[in-house]
Amino acid sequence: MTSPPSNFSADSAKEQQQCIVNDQMGPFTVLYILIFISSLPGNMLSVWAFIRSPRAKQGLSVYLVNLLAADLMLTLALPFKILKDLGVAPWGLMVFHCQASAVTMYISLYASISFIDFIIIHCYLQDCTSQRLLPLQDFGFARLLSVVIWLLLLLIMVPNMALPIQQVQVQQFLSCSALKKGISMHWHALSIFLCTALFLNASVATLISTILSLKRLLGKCNVPGHAMKMQRGIAALAVAYMISFVPYHVVRTPYTLAQTKVITDCQTKRQLFLAKESTFLLATLHLCFDPLIYFYFYSPFRQTVSKVLWCCKSQTINDLEEPTTTAQKEVLV
Template sequence: MTPSTNLSSSGAGEEKLCIVNDHMGPFTVLYILIFIISLPGNLVSVWAFIRSPKQQSASIYLVNLLVADLLLLLALPFKIIKDLGAAPWELMVFHCQASAVTIYISLYASIAFLAFIITDRYLQECHTVRSLRLQEVGFARLLSLVVWLLLLLIMVPNMALPIKQIEVLCSSLKQDISLHWHALTVFLCTALFLNASAAVLISSSLVVKKLLRSRSDPKLWATARRVAVSVAAVASAYILSFVPYHVVRTPYTLAQTKVIRDCETKKQLFLGKESTLLLSVLHLCFDPLIFFYLSAPFRHTIRKIRKAPSESLEC
C-alpha cells in the first residue's frame, strides 16, 4: 500500500479501500508550472519592497500579502513531492503535520490581506477623520499582527495534535481529536473567509456607488474610475482564487470526517477540492502584478531596474 491511499469504513466492521487521489498527475504538473512561473516574480517583489519606502497602510498590507506568498512557495514543493507519490513516510508525515498546514495559513492570510487592500483602496477616497485613522501605518501593522496571530492560534494545533502510524491520506492519519480540530479549523477559516468576502463586497459596492455619483464631474469621474478599476482587478482575483474553493471545502470536510461515506462521492469531492485549491494557489502568479499596479514606490523601484541596463549600454 502506498502513502496515497485513503481508507473508508463500509458495512459492520468491514473496511474497504477507497483510493480518492489516484489522478494527481495533471495537478502535479500544474503545481510545478505555477511554482516555476511565480518564483521569479515573488523574488523580484521581495527585492523591490526591501528597497521601497513603506509609509502607507496599503504598503503594509501588500508586504504581508507577499509574506503569505513566500510561505506558500516554501510549502508547495513538499505538496508536489507528496502528490507525485515519491515522498518517503517521514516526508509524508511532515507534509501532513507542517507544510500542508502552512499552505492553508498562507491562503487565509492572503484572503485577509486582499480584503484589507480592497477596503484600503476605497478608504483612500473617503476623506473623513475615521477613514484617515483606519489608514494609519500603526493601525495597519496592528491589524496585520492580529491576522497572523489568529491564524496561528487556529492552525498550529493541527501540527501538534497526535496522528496514527499508518500510511494513508492526511485526514486518515489524524486521530479523533485531531480530526475534530481539523473540522473546527475549516469552519473557523470559512467564517474568516465570509467576513473578508463581506468586506470585499461592501467596499466594491461603495466604490461603484461613488463612481456612479461622480459622472457629472469629469475630474472626480477620472479619480473614481481609477480606484474602481484597481478594486475590480483585485476583487476579480479574490473571487477567482477563493470563492470556488470554499464552495467545495465544506462538503469535502464532511467526507474527511466520515459524515459522507460513499466512495464515489468522496472521489468527486476530492477532485473538486484539488481543482479549486489549484485556483487558490494560482494567485501566486498574479500577486506580483497587484504589487506593481497598486504600489507607486514598488513601480518606481521596478522601473529603475529596467532603466539601469539601458543606461549602462549608453555608457
C-alpha cells in the same frame, strides 16, 4: 441467516477503508510545478523591490508586505506538496507535509485572503476620504491588525500540527485525514469551519467596498483620472478575489464532511477530493498575479521596478548601438 449480512458488512468496511481518493494527482502536480516556477521569480523580485523601495509610513505598505510574506510561505510549501503528490517522497516527508507544510499552506492562504481584503478596503477609503485618516489606513493600526490576523490564524491552525496522529501502514497514496483520529480530526474540522467563517466575513467586506466604489464611480460624471484608475483597480482585484477563492470554499465544507466520515460513499469522496484539489489549485494562482497588485497599488514599489526595467532597457539599447558606432568609426578612419 446471519452470515451473509455479516460477510457483507465486513466486505463493505474493508472497501471503505481501501477507498483511495488521491491516485489521480498527475495533472495537478504538473500545474503546481508550473505555478511554483512562475511565481518564484515574481515573489523574489517583489522582495528585492520592497527592500529597495523608500519606507512609506502607510497602512497600505503594511498590508502589501504581509501579503508578500504569506505568498512566500505558500510558495516555499508547494515543493513538499508536489513531492507527496508525485509519490516520490519518502514516508517521513509525506507525514511531514500532512503535519506541517500542508498546514502552512492553509495559514498562508487565509492570510492572503485577509490582506487582499484589507488592501481593497484601504484603497476604497483612500479614494473616498482624501483628507481623513481612518484607523484602517493608519500605519500603527495596520501593524497591530496584521499581528492580530497572524496570531488568530496560528491559534486556529497550529493545533493541527501539535495534536497527536495515529500510526498507519506505509502506502503510496497517503491521505492526510487518515493520520487524524479523535480530537485531531475534530479540531481539523473546527479549524476549517472557523477559516471559512473568516473568509465569509472578508468576502462581505470586499463586496461592500467594491459595490460602494463602483456606485461612487458611476454616480459622478466628472471623475478625476487617478480616481477612475483606482476604482477600476479595486473592481478588478475584487473580481480576481472572488474567482480565486469562492469556488474553493463552496467545495471545502462538503469535502470536510467526507473527511469526517459524515459522507461515506467512496465515489462521492473521490469527486469531492478532485473538486477540492481543482479549486485549491485555482486559489494558489494568486501567487502569480499578486506582484501586479504591488505594482499597481503601491507607487514606491512601482517606481523601483520601473527604474530597474528602464536601466535594463537603456543598457540593451547601448549594447545594440555600440557595435554600429564602432563600425562607423572604422569606416571614417
